[in-house]
Every structure is written in structure tokens, then in C-alpha cells.
Amino acid sequence: FVHDVYVTDSARGRGVGKELLRAGIAWIRSRGMRQVVLWSKTRNQTAQRLFHNAGFRETMIEMTLDLEQ
Secondary structure, three states: OOOOOOOOHHHOOOOHHHHHHHHHHHHHHHOOOOOOOOOOOOOOHHHHHHHHHOOOOOOOOOOOOOOOO
């Protein structure tokens, strides 16, 4: 289970995120697993574009309620 993956600003646009995603999927596949599920913030269009280009599709909607303290 990986919770967050982050590519620093200086490394963005160089295919680092794509390679991390590719390696993660290969690792999962090598263990016989048949599905990968990803989440991203609603406004994180860069990550969503990366996932979409890797063949992922939207399948769920997550909803959040922030409670005042």
C-alpha cells in the first residue's frame, strides 16, 4: 500500500512520475495482483492526466465533509 507519491518541482516534466507509476504497476503485476486503484485530489489534473495516459479510468467518486472544530 502506497499512500503518496510526489515528484519535486525540479524533476517534473522529465518522465519521473511515469516511470514511478510503471515500476509500481510492474511490481504489483509480478505478485499476481490483477487490479490497481489510485486516488488523486480533485484538482490534481497533472496526476489524473498521468493516470489516464497509463490506461486508468474513473470508477469511483470520493466525497469529503470537513467538520469545523
